Amino acid sequence: MADAAPDAVPHGRSTQHVPNIEEVHILWITAGLSCDGDTVSITAASEPSIEDILLGAVPGLPKVHLHNAVLAYEVGDDFMKFFHSAARGEIENFLLVVEGSIPNEHLSGEGYWAAFGTDPETGEPIKTTQWIDRLAGKALGVIAAGTCATYGGVHGMKGNPTGCMGLADYLGWHFESKAGLPIINVPGCPVQPDNFMETLLYVLRQLAGLAPMIPLDEELRPKWLFGMTVHQGCDRAAYYEQADFTHEYGSRKCLVKIGCWGPVVQCNVPKRGWIAGVGGCPNVGGICIGCTMPGFPDKLMPFMDEPPGARISSTLVTPYGFLIRNLRRLTNSTLSKEPKWRHNEDERTTGYHPDKPEEAYPL
Numbered sequence: 011m012a013d014a015a016p017d018a019v020p021h022g023r024s025t026q027h028v029p030n031i032e033e034v035h036i037l038w039i040t041a042g043l044s045c046d047g048d049t050v051s052i053t054a055a056s057e058p059s060i061e062d063i064l065l066g067a068v069p070g071l072p073k074v075h076l077h078n079a080v081l082a083y084e085v086g087d088d089f090m091k092f093f094h095s096a097a098r099g100e101i102e103n104f105l106l107v108v109e110g111s112i113p114n115e116h117l118s119g120e121g122y123w124a125a126f127g128t129d130p131e132t133g134e135p136i137k138t139t140q141w142i143d144r145l146a147g148k149a150l151g152v153i154a155a156g157t158c159a160t161y162g163g164v165h166g167m168k169g170n171p172t173g174c175m176g177l178a179d180y181l182g183w184h185f186e187s188k189a190g191l192p193i194i195n196v197p198g199c200p201v202q203p204d205n206f207m208e209t210l211l212y213v214l215r216q217l218a219g220l221a222p223m224i225p226l227d228e229e230l231r232p233k234w235l236f237g238m239t240v241h242q243g244c245d246r247a248a249y250y251e252q253a254d255f256t257h258e259y260g261s262r263k264c265l266v267k268i269g270c271w272g273p274v275v276q277c278n279v280p281k282r283g284w285i286a287g288v289g290g291c292p293n294v295g296g297i298c299i300g301c302t303m304p305g306f307p308d309k310l311m312p313f314m315d316e317p318p319g320a321r322i323s324s325t326l327v328t329p330y331g332f333l334i335r336n337l338r339r340l341t342n343s344t345l346s347k348e349p350k351w352r353h354n355e356d357e358r359t360t361g362y363h364p365d366k367p368e369e370a371y372p373l
């Protein structure tokens with residue numbers, strides 16, 4: 011959290027006063043183009059868990075009510091009434107979370123790409139984009155959960171029919187919520203559970219008047235979560251440095267030759283792990299395909315080929331790595347032997363002389 015300076019906001023925004031909120035609803039739309047994987051993912055969070063937030067286990071936070079179609083007990087109108095109330099302006103304090111990419115409904119002809127609930131008067135489906143239009147301007151904060159909602163993700167690949175996009179592409183990158191917050195992007199395919207919940211915790215603390223403006227980078231990601239590359243946190247980084255590359259799966263060596271993009275991808279998953287500190291793509295044998303990046307997936311394909319830039323860097327590091335690896339092997343074999351004066355013989359060979367003890371270890 012060392013980067014969390016109050017003025018660390020992107021696009022020239024200034025820190026604004028955020029009221030001290032005591033109760034807040036989270037309206038979570040899972041009806042973008044998605045697989046609901048981000049909702050499923052956050053059920054594994056532990057720093058904090060959803061239960062910690064909803065049951066008030068974290069001191070100082072507002073009382074939180076979560077409305078997420080996958081996790082809710084209510085169904086049908088009983089579930090939808092909170093969204094309709096918020097759209098009418100009857101719920102003053104709420105956060106809007108969007109999961110899934112936002113389709114371009116200008117391209118959907120007479121139909122629609124994505125919808126959520128129905129209009130009580132007409133019985134017609136309400137498009138996801140209509141919900142975003144109705145709710146975003148009234149929300150205290152707007153959070154995009156997962157790579158589809160942040161940057162378009164897999165649905166936004168070249169050649170897709172829906173023309174879908176991320177939330178900031180839809181609302182504008184300079185969007186500000188009612189409380190003066192920019193859109194907050196928490197990418198990942200799916201989002202890393204604790205990354206999302208820690209971001210939500212920060213926003214709730216900010217709404218409670220306990221934290222300064224959330225520090226985001228230019229791509230609207232929390233700086234403290236996305237400031238490092240995968241490579242900088244990877245368990246295999248020492249193998250890379252020694253040019254010890256594997257060409258097949260199942261090895262403990264560096265995966266760059268079989269397609270790992272870790273050196274140029276911002277993600278903390280190898281450091282943080284996936285669930286309760288365990289896992290984290292390259293740490294457990296999976297190449298990093300850059301799923302947190304705005305250019306994902308098109309700019310990182312074809313997967314499983316050596317990234318073009320890596321051919322240069324891995325070639326350059328090879329002679330250095332070969333030399334260093336062998337020198338280290340030599341040093342290691344020396345360190346693996348005990349000093350020769352440790353023996354059970356009559357003669358003392360430690361270098362100690364009673365008259366000149368300092369000669370054994372001159373300072």
Ligand code: SF4
Binds near residue numbers: 248
């Ligand atoms: S496996 Fe990937 S992230 Fe890990 S050291 Fe190799 S290139 Fe870097």
Ligand code: SF4
Binds near residue numbers: 298
């Ligand atoms: S390590 Fe790479 S593939 Fe894994 S979550 Fe992070 S960005 Fe995605």
